[in-house]
Amino acid sequence: MIETRELTKHFKEVRAVDGVDLSVARGELVALLGPNGAGKSTTLRMLTTLIPPTSGHAEVAGFDVVRQQREVRLRIGYIGQGNGAGHSQRGRDELISQGRAYGMRVPAARARADELIASLGLGEVANRAVSTLSGGQRRRLDIAMGLIHAPELLFLDEPSTGLDPQNRANLQEHIVRLRAEHGTTIVLTTHYLEEADSMAERVVVIDHGRIIADDTPQRLKATHVGDRVILGFASAHEAGEAARTAGGEQRGAEVRITSDDGPRLAARLAGSLAPVSIEVIRPTLDDVFLTLTGRSLREDATTLEPALVEA
Structure with missing residues (x-):
């Protein structure tokens, strides 16, 4: 494609x-x-x-x-970041007009508009002028316009x-x-x-x-970050012995090990090292992004993303 x-x-x-x-x-x-x-x-x-x-x-x-x-x-359908509907038009009419622009016959465009209005929760506002809709309602209308021709x-x-x-x-x-x-x-x-x-x-x-x-x-996540297995021990001495046996980084009474299969490693080490606690932390895509770029995508989004609009 x-x-x-x-x-x-x-x-x-x-x-x-x-x-x-x-x-x-x-x-x-x-x-x-x-x-x-x-x-x-x-x-x-x-x-x-x-x-x-x-x-x-x-x-x-x-x-x-x-x-x-x-x-x-x-x-193709394209739903951009801005609003695409005409402010003086009714939402339902905009959907039908969009369908007609793609060559749909009027009955098919109306049926598809009704389907999307119901699916995206626009039933109560579909016959209102776009200028009277809240930001969230306009966003859902934009999405419906992009989907009108399937x-x-x-x-x-x-x-x-x-x-x-x-x-x-x-x-x-x-x-x-x-x-x-x-x-x-x-x-x-x-x-x-x-x-x-x-x-x-x-x-x-x-x-x-x-x-x-x-x-x-x-x-x-497995390639660029991996799971983190954190083993807790009764003392730093025990943690040191475990770190020498299993590898990993000792931090006080804890040992931290990176693995591409944290749950399996944790199960194996639980029997051989007898820690007092085990925690497995699975990576996120933000961890991947931070590893690859040195920045957090979540923080980047927070700095520029507008406040949540009324739905």
């Missing part, structure tokens, strides 16, 4: 995207992670034909993003930013169901690491415009 080779975008002296090679198979759900300014959104905008690349090549759904823009746009490839740029936890969970459920029922290929950017960890089968980490990691969440 997506093939890029040395995809590059320069803005004057800034290399926003610097030679990205990305391949996404049909039906995959891929999450792009990176700090603000890493090149995630710029990459999505090139793949969705909104801006041209400076150099390199990209095909989406089998079509060149520069020479065959119309064919690309007919096959695209075979869906781009989501920070789709759940500004949604409260309940609506964020509803959106995630709808995305997963869309993929299961229609085989939709999905590429999303997000600062919610739990979202990427639970939904994506591949995580691509971008920093300074380049891809620095690309694997499943599980393998990224």
